[in-house]
Amino acid sequence: xxxxxxxxxxxxxxxxxxxxLYRAGRIVGGVYLGKGQEGLSAAGGAALxxxxxxxxxxxxxxxRLAFGEPLVDAVRTYLGSRLGPMKGRxxxxxxxxxxxxILPMISHLGAMISATAGVLLAKRMKKEKGYxxxxxxxxxxxxxxxxxxxxxxxxVERLPLVVVVAxxxxxxxxxxxxxxxxxxxxxxxxxxxxxxxxxxxxxxEACWEVVGRAVERARGGxxxxxxxxxxxxxxxxxxxxxxxxxxxxxxxxxxxxDCMVVMREKMNSRGLGQDWDGWEKEAQSEVExxxxxxxxxxxxxxFEEDWRATATLGAAEAVQKG
Amino acid sequence: xxxxxxEAIRAAQEKAMQDDPTxxxxxxxxxxxxxxxxxxxxxxxxFPGRVIDSPISEDAMVGLAVxxxxxxxxxxxxMQFADFSTVGxxxxxxxxxxxYWRTGKPCPMVLRLPSGGTPGSGPFHSQSMEAIYxxxxxxxxxxxxxVEDAYSxxxxxxxxxDPVVFCEHKLLYYHLKxxxxxxxxxxxFKAHVARxxxxxxxxxxxxxLHEALAAAEELAGEGYxxxxxxxxxxKPLDTDTILASVARTGRLLAVGESWPWGxxxxxxxxxxxxxxxxLLDAPPRRLNAKDTPIPYHxxxxxxxxxxxxxxAEALREVLRY
Numbered sequence: 001x002x003x004x005x006x007x008x009x010x011x012x013x014x015x016x017x018x019x020x021l022y023r024a025g026r027i028v029g030g031v032y033l034g035k036g037q038e039g040l041s042a043a044g045g046a047a048l049x050x051x052x053x054x055x056x057x058x059x060x061x062x063x064r065l066a067f068g069e070p071l072v073d074a075v076r077t078y079l080g081s082r083l084g085p086m087k088g089r090x091x092x093x094x095x096x097x098x099x100x101x102i103l104p105m106i107s108h109l110g111a112m113i114s115a116t117a118g119v120l121l122a123k124r125m126k127k128e129k130g131y132x133x134x135x136x137x138x139x140x141x142x143x144x145x146x147x148x149x150x151x152x153x154x155x156v157e158r159l160p161l162v163v164v165v166a167x168x169x170x171x172x173x174x175x176x177x178x179x180x181x182x183x184x185x186x187x188x189x190x191x192x193x194x195x196x197x198x199x200x201x202x203x204x205e206a207c208w209e210v211v212g213r214a215v216e217r218a219r220g221g222x223x224x225x226x227x228x229x230x231x232x233x234x235x236x237x238x239x240x241x242x243x244x245x246x247x248x249x250x251x252x253x254x255x256x257x258d259c260m261v262v263m264r265e266k267m268n269s270r271g272l273g274q275d276w277d278g279w280e281k282e283a284q285s286e287v288e289x290x291x292x293x294x295x296x297x298x299x300x301x302x303f304e305e306d307w308r309a310t311a312t313l314g315a316a317e318a319v320q321k322g
Numbered sequence: 323x324x325x326x327x328x329e330a331i332r333a334a335q336e337k338a339m340q341d342d343p344t345x346x347x348x349x350x351x352x353x354x355x356x357x358x359x360x361x362x363x364x365x366x367x368x369f370p371g372r373v374i375d376s377p378i379s380e381d382a383m384v385g386l387a388v389x390x391x392x393x394x395x396x397x398x399x400x401m402q403f404a405d406f407s408t409v410g411x412x413x414x415x416x417x418x419x420x421x422y423w424r425t426g427k428p429c430p431m432v433l434r435l436p437s438g439g440t441p442g443s444g445p446f447h448s449q450s451m452e453a454i455y456x457x458x459x460x461x462x463x464x465x466x467x468x469v470e471d472a473y474s475x476x477x478x479x480x481x482x483x484d485p486v487v488f489c490e491h492k493l494l495y496y497h498l499k500x501x502x503x504x505x506x507x508x509x510x511f512k513a514h515v516a517r518x519x520x521x522x523x524x525x526x527x528x529x530x531l532h533e534a535l536a537a538a539e540e541l542a543g544e545g546y547x548x549x550x551x552x553x554x555x556x557k558p559l560d561t562d563t564i565l566a567s568v569a570r571t572g573r574l575l576a577v578g579e580s581w582p583w584g585x586x587x588x589x590x591x592x593x594x595x596x597x598x599x600x601l602l603d604a605p606p607r608r609l610n611a612k613d614t615p616i617p618y619h620x621x622x623x624x625x626x627x628x629x630x631x632x633x634a635e636a637l638r639e640v641l642r643y
Contacts, residue, residue: 149377
């Protein structure tokens, strides 16, 4: 659980910093935060181990950090450092590192489910053992054909895949009632023939327990697992969005609780508040250091850029010539 | 002994699977059934666990291939018809095609598209998709016209580190035959002068090569020598071979079975017009299918697509200018 808490804190501190860098005009493009979703996300990343696959989505800073993505790589991708994993070719949340088992998401929702399934099928064909793939979705992503096709296919192949849906009430500005008509997204698990797990996404400890169980079920051969965490996005879709459309009633409900506050209170009640504060301080200095470091790093240079979209040398040369 | 275009495709898949244990086939009905066109016949028995039936989920099929390729496998995905690959376009264009650029890691996979019109196939089982795929950076797009190319280019495609769209023409599947499988391949990414001539260049690919060759034969009877260039691969496009031919003939007709708006024939004409303008003795022309969905009835279909007769007419116009 310490891994979860630390990742939550590092994510929140880093994202607050990214938001202020955005407001200061230091970040080109969008900034998309996972505020309120840190507990659920971190639980996913922390439940995985080396050799597993993580295909995060837009609000998974905490999960990435818990899984082992270097914090500095997040900063590099936002600030466009040439030393980052995407080298300035892609930005913000669209980052990954295949050598670490982190798939770089594409923006099209649901698309990472079948890709993660593909990695898992490849591992099965290579006779590897004991691996799990975990990918995230939002309530909006569950409406895509890609989500349906991917989860159905993974279920047919009985792959060790965990899909964690953060049902945060809104897909950009669209509320749940305009997104789906079933009572609970968890109801869909039965239709896909996969095991379903519901959890209060504002309670990081509950998330850790439930997501951890789902990961172990998948690892043990029980096939795909669908986890639905109910929570609220405590920010806009991106930092350009004031999110005035979010209903006040839902904000003040249990669903609108901030998982950071909930966790901090739990730590306090156990007399461990000082641990939490210490971790937060560590996170602050780590973030400050990373931002200072990346600010000094080289940015991409169009004249030195290798403008090739294919790895085949002959193809690339021929295309360039053409 | 003879081998058909379809048998060559099956044989290439078999050889690739023998040579490389990371190659596997994923597609609808490809397993025990052997595929809608029998392009994977008996492969499931020969390679247990490596010829896998998929659900009818084109998006997920391509997505799965992207993931498997990232993990070091070489997936070979069969679309039942090229037309249905529109459902998997997002995964191919936005995922497979961007992976190398975004990550520096290759994404070796092949998407086999049974393409092009056949009599009675109608709007949704007749399409030629090469232009859409070629428009996006990061993909190689092959359009073999001969049995030999069907075999050797598919082997090349499977060995390539990039996502390859392999457009195989259904009209050629059973009728086009060669004596045997080729031992040597033509050079990769190079167009091929399928018939030499000095009066006019006709650029074609896939099934249109055979219509162009028939048209060239007809014009030969009228005293005109047509040089027919088979593109073989439309992306990357071998502009050099096309320009060299136009330098010899001074005249160009580019033929494509796909629709006229944009596309491969438009790209050929644009490149010759901008890079070889001074070589031309007549305006470069294009001939494509009509700008409507592809008709069902054979009478309408025959009038919709370029045929040897229509190609010969267009060549005469280019020659008369």
